[in-house]
Amino acid sequence: MSETRTAAELDQEASVRRVLEDFYRDGKPPWDSGITPPELVALIEGPGALMPGRALELGCGTGTNAVYLARHSWRVTAVDLVDRAVRQARRRPPRPERTSRCCAATPPDSTRWACPARTTCSST
Numbered sequence: 001m002s003e004t005r006t007a008a009e010l011d012q013e014a015s016v017r018r019v020l021e022d023f024y025r026d027g028k029p030p031w032d033s034g035i036t037p038p039e040l041v042a043l044i045e046g047p048g049a050l051m052p053g054r055a056l057e058l059g060c061g062t063g064t065n066a067v068y069l070a071r072h073s074w075r076v077t078a079v080d081l082v083d084r085a086v087r088q089a090r091r092r093p094p095r096p097e098r099t100s101r102c103c104a105a106t107p108p109d110s111t112r113w114a115c116p117a118r119t120t121c122s123s124t
């Protein structure tokens with residue numbers, strides 16, 4: 001699959017990225033509550049909970065949900081546009097055994113991307 005973006009689209013993407021980077025540079029962004037949403041908790045722990053599997057979190061921020069999923073034995077790949085957020089996500093405390101979490105900045109072409117295990121995965 002190939003994708004060609006126009007100059008206007010690339011400009012718009014760069015400007016969105018700058019706004020997001022500013023939020024993380026200035027401290028804790030307003031959405032970063034550190035609390036996993038009840039909808040996700042219900043899916044993972046509620047009646048009819050899903051069996052642990054693989055999860056891809058797009059826009060992981062500082063990793064609240066990626067860590068939550070990893071602690072519930074999900075194998076998680078988490079990506080975010082903002083490097084600073086990804087660095088914070090990687091620094092989160094250890095996970096239980098047999099779980100792994102991989103946090104990476106969003107690659108230019110997400111459709112062709114495989115998590116580069118040697119450089120960005122944290123496993124316990």
Ligand SMILES: C[S@@+](CC[C@H](N)C(=O)[O-])C[C@H]1O[C@@H](n2cnc3c(N)ncnc32)[C@H](O)[C@@H]1O
Binds near residue numbers: 065079080085
């Ligand atoms: C509303 S925040 C949610 C963050 C996190 N999931 C949480 O619940 O705390 C949305 C996140 O998506 C990221 N984001 C926005 N557009 C993105 C894109 N095109 N690719 C990757 N991440 C993106 C932002 O940097 C931001 O961290």
